[in-house]
Amino acid sequence: DARVTQTPRHKVTEMGQEVTMRCQPILGHNTVFWYRQTMMQGLELLAYFRNRAPLDDSGMPKDRFSAEMPDATLATLKIQPSEPRDSAVYFCASGLGLAGGLDEQFFGPGTRLTVL
Amino acid sequence: AQKVTQAQTEISVVEKEDVTLDCVYETRDTTYYLFWYKQPPSGELVFLIRRNSFDEQNEISGRYSWNFQKSTSSFNFTITASQVVDSAVYFCALSDQSGYALNFGKGTSLLVTP
Numbered sequence: 001d002a003r004v005t006q007t008p009r010h011k012v013t014e015m016g017q018e019v020t021m022r023c024q025p026i027l028g029h030n031t032v033f034w035y036r037q038t039m040m041q042g043l044e045l046l047a048y049f050r051n052r053a054p055l056d057d058s059g060m061p062k063d064r065f066s067a068e069m070p071d072a073t074l075a076t077l078k079i080q081p082s083e084p085r086d087s088a089v090y091f092c093a094s095g096l097g098l099a100g101g102l103d104e105q106f107f108g109p110g111t112r113l114t115v116l
Numbered sequence: 117a118q119k120v121t122q123a124q125t126e127i128s129v130v131e132k133e134d135v136t137l138d139c140v141y142e143t144r145d146t147t148y149y150l151f152w153y154k155q156p157p158s159g160e161l162v163f164l165i166r167r168n169s170f171d172e173q174n175e176i177s178g179r180y181s182w183n184f185q186k187s188t189s190s191f192n193f194t195i196t197a198s199q200v201v202d203s204a205v206y207f208c209a210l211s212d213q214s215g216y217a218l219n220f221g222k223g224t225s226l227l228v229t230p
Contacts, residue, residue, distance in 0.1 A: 097216070102215040104163050109158075
């Protein structure tokens, strides 16, 4: 049963610290997404990659957030320095993007981040 | 700009009742996709359905059915004979023709009690 995995599942850190969240997409999927979920804003798309290249990161605060795909099996989302307003659940999703578009996004379990 | 509105924040029903979750969307695209996702208490988002804007045929999958009406920009979701396991937050989402970037509604929290 192929699944998107995310680590860590929970992270508590202090303001100003660097946070790194990791995602392993489903094997064979070439598109990876990062979403953030908060009570106030709901689910927001932060960035996504296709074939490891960033396609859109317009939803991501550029000054402190960065997203990368070092290889096809790993996507990372970093926050440096972290702030209390970054507290949220961060979801990674993956899918198989073809010429006609993307069919379905499979979501990971999320990383619950708390910044004190 | 795309927008999804789920006006019902919370719904509570008794088991075996039918329940409809509303979704209204706004887009200037002629080709787009609509989605429904379920988020159970465990937190994961579970894909339920994807609908192309050119396909207005209603869909039924077991106890689930979806009614897509372009004339009213709505994509409503009905659960027939609800069960306790249906308790979750349900999200409606919209994307452009690529199907990549999902714009989610705020979600409707459904509570089904025995």
